[in-house]
Amino acid sequence: MMLGFLLARAGVDVYVLEKHKDFLRDFRGDTIHPSTLELMRELGFLDEFLRLPHQEVRELAAQIGNDVVLVGDFGHVPAHCKFLAMMPQWNFLNFIAEKGKEYPGFHLMTCAEVTEYVEANGIVTGVRAKTENGELEVRADLTVGADGRHSVSRDQAGLGVVDLGAPMDVMWMRISRLPDDPGQTFGHVEAGKILVMIEREKYWQCAYVIPKGTASAVREKGLPAFREEIAKLSPFLGDRVQELRDWNDVSLLTVAVDRLSRWSKPGFLCIGDAAHAMSPVGGVGINLAIQDAVAAANLLAASLRKGRPTEEELRKVQKRREFPTRATQQVQIFFQKKIIGKVLTAAKPASASWVMKLVGRVPLLRRIPARIVGVGFRPEHVRTPDIRRAA
Numbered sequence: 315m316m317l318g319f320l321l322a323r324a325g326v327d328v329y330v331l332e333k334h335k336d337f338l339r340d341f342r343g344d345t346i347h348p349s350t351l352e353l354m355r356e357l358g359f360l361d362e363f364l365r366l367p368h369q370e371v372r373e374l375a376a377q378i379g380n381d382v383v384l385v386g387d388f389g390h391v392p393a394h395c396k397f398l399a400m401m402p403q404w405n406f407l408n409f410i411a412e413k414g415k416e417y418p419g420f421h422l423m424t425c426a427e428v429t430e431y432v433e434a435n436g437i438v439t440g441v442r443a444k445t446e447n448g449e450l451e452v453r454a455d456l457t458v459g460a461d462g463r464h465s466v467s468r469d470q471a472g473l474g475v476v477d478l479g480a481p482m483d484v485m486w487m488r489i490s491r492l493p494d495d496p497g498q499t500f501g502h503v504e505a506g507k508i509l510v511m512i513e514r515e516k517y518w519q520c521a522y523v524i525p526k527g528t529a530s531a532v533r534e535k536g537l538p539a540f541r542e543e544i545a546k547l548s549p550f551l552g553d554r555v556q557e558l559r560d561w562n563d564v565s566l567l568t569v570a571v572d573r574l575s576r577w578s579k580p581g582f583l584c585i586g587d588a589a590h591a592m593s594p595v596g597g598v599g600i601n602l603a604i605q606d607a608v609a610a611a612n613l614l615a616a617s618l619r620k621g622r623p624t625e626e627e628l629r630k631v632q633k634r635r636e637f638p639t640r641a642t643q644q645v646q647i648f649f650q651k652k653i654i655g656k657v658l659t660a661a662k663p664a665s666a667s668w669v670m671k672l673v674g675r676v677p678l679l680r681r682i683p684a685r686i687v688g689v690g691f692r693p694e695h696v697r698t699p700d701i702r703r704a705a
Contacts, residue, residue: 315410316604317458317585320611322420324698326618329452330411330420331443333427337404344512344519345597346401348393348688350604355394356696363409368401369513374683376670378503383674386684393689400512403600417701426450431457431467431582437622438581441467455622456614459584460603463570463591468584474575478647480593481655482508483529484567485522489544489554491515502547505660509547518551520544521567521594525658529566537561569593571643571650577635578628585610585631590639593646595654596687602642608694609634615698638691645686 318330346368354360374386388396414420426443432451433439440453459467468475491513502509508523522544524532532540541555558564573590577583586603610631617623673679 315407315414317460317607317610318420318422319410319414319417320607320696320698321615321618322414322417323700324611324615324619325419325701326615327419328421329454330414330422331426331428331441331452332422332424333443335424337407339404344400344403345600346399346406347598347601347690348388348391348395348397349690349693350601351395351399352393352693353604353608353696357413359413360394364395364399366401366405366409367515368399368405369515371398371400372396373680374687376503378670381671383670384680385670385673386687387677387680388684388688390681391684391688393693398597398688400514402514423450428461428466430470433581436580438471438579455581456618456628457582458610459582459588460586460607461588463572463587465584465588467582468574468588471579471582471584473577473579473584475572476575478571478573478643480569480571481526481650482523482658483526483569484594485524485529485532486565486567487520487522487544487558487563488514488517489520489551489557491518495550503657504547505662506658507543507547508654508657509544511548523654523658526569533561540564567594571646573639573643577632578625580625580628581622583610583628583631585635589632589635590643592643593650595646595649596642598642598646598687598690601690602639605638605690605692605694606631606635608696612694612697635692641691642686 315330318328321328351360351363354363372388373384375382375384377383388398390396411422414422423443423445426445428441428443431438431441432453438457440451441457443450443452457467459465459471461467495518502511510521510523512519512521522540537558537560541558544558545552545555570591571593574584574588577585577589585606587599589606590602592599592602613630613634614623614627617627673683
C-alpha cells in the first residue's frame with residue numbers, strides 16, 4: 315500500500331491487488347513506530363494521521379517473575395514523535411488508501427487474489443488473479459511481491475529462502491479491558507511461559523508465546539487449562555478469561571524468520587515479509603516493510619515513469635535494504651536464543667537477569683533498545699516528488 319501510494323504520488327500508474335474485500339482482520343502488526351511516523355510527517359499528514367484512534371507507548375516494560383523492569387525509553391529517539399502509536403492496521407491501510415486515491419495513477423482492487431505471475435522470455439510481465447468477476451490479468455513493467463511470508467509470488471520466483479529459525483509460535487486472542495486495569499507492560503515472563511499484552515482501549519490484544527510446534531499439545535490440554543494459564547500470568551484477567559469460548563477465539567501465528575538470497579529477477583521484486591519474514595520480537599515487521607517501500611520508491615520511481623527498470627536497478631533495492639534487514643534479524647535471533655528460548659524451556663522460577671536489571675536502572679542504556687525498535691539501523695526518508703506539488 316505504501317509503495318503504491320508513493321509511486322502514484324510520483325506519477326507512476328499503479329495497481330494494488332488485495333485478495334480480501336477490506337482490511338478488517340485481527341492480529342496483524344499494529345505498531346506504528348517513530349520511523350514510520352516520521353514518514354507521515356515528511357508526507358505532510360502526521361497531524362491528520364494521529365487523529366485516528368491510537369494509543370501512545372513511550373516506554374517498554376517487562377514483568378519477569380516478580381521483577382518489573384523498564385527496558386526501553388523512546389524519549390530520546392531521533393524522530394519527531396517519540397513514541398510507538400498502537401493503531402489497528404486496518405485504520406492505517408485505509409488511511410493510506412484514501413491518500414492514494416487523490417492521485418490518478420493509484421488503483422486499488424479488492425477481492426483480487428493473485429494466483430501466479432505472468433512470465434515471457436524470462437521477464438515477469440504481470441500477474442493473474444481471481445476476482446468476483448472471474449480471472450483477471452494485469453500487465454506491468456514491474457510486479458512487486460508484497461504478499462507476506464506465505465507469498466505466492468516469491469514461491470513461484472524461486473529466489474532462494476534462507477531459514478534462520480525461530481524457537482516459538484504465538485497464540486493470539488482478545489480479552490476485554492476495564493478502565494481500572496493496570497497499565498500496559500511489554501511482556502509478562504514466568505518459567506516456561508510468556509504473555510504479551512497490547513492495550514486496545516476497550517480490549518487487550520494478548521499474545522501467549524509457546525515453544526515452536528506445540529500448539530496441538532496446548533489445545534489437547536483443553537480450553538479450561540489454557541484459560542487458567544492466562545489468568546495465572548495476569549491475575550486481573552481472571553474474571554474475563556471465560557470470554558475465550560472456544561479455540562476459534564484463539565489464532566495461531568506460526569513464527570518464521572527468513573530472508574531471500576535474491577529479492578528480484580527481471581520485472582519482479584519482493585519487499586517486506588515476502589523478502590524477509592521477521593520475528594514478532596520488537597514488533598518491527600510492519601516498519602521494516604514500510605522502509606523497504608520507501609527505498610524502492612526512491613530508487614525506482616524515475617525509471618518506472620519511463621518503462622521497465624533494469625535488473626541492476628532492482629538489485630539496488632536489496633543492496634540498500636539488506637543491511638538493516640540482516641542487522642535487525644540478528645538482534646531478534648539473539649533475543650530469541652538468549653531470552654525467549656531459555657524462558658520457554660526453563661523449569662525454575664523466572665527472574666530478571668543482571669543485564670536487564672542494569673538496563674532498567676540506567677536511563678542511558680534504555681535508549682539503545684528504544685533506538686533499535688523505534689528507528690532501526692537505516693531509516694529511510696521520502697525522496698520521491700509529489701506530482702501535485704510539481705504541477
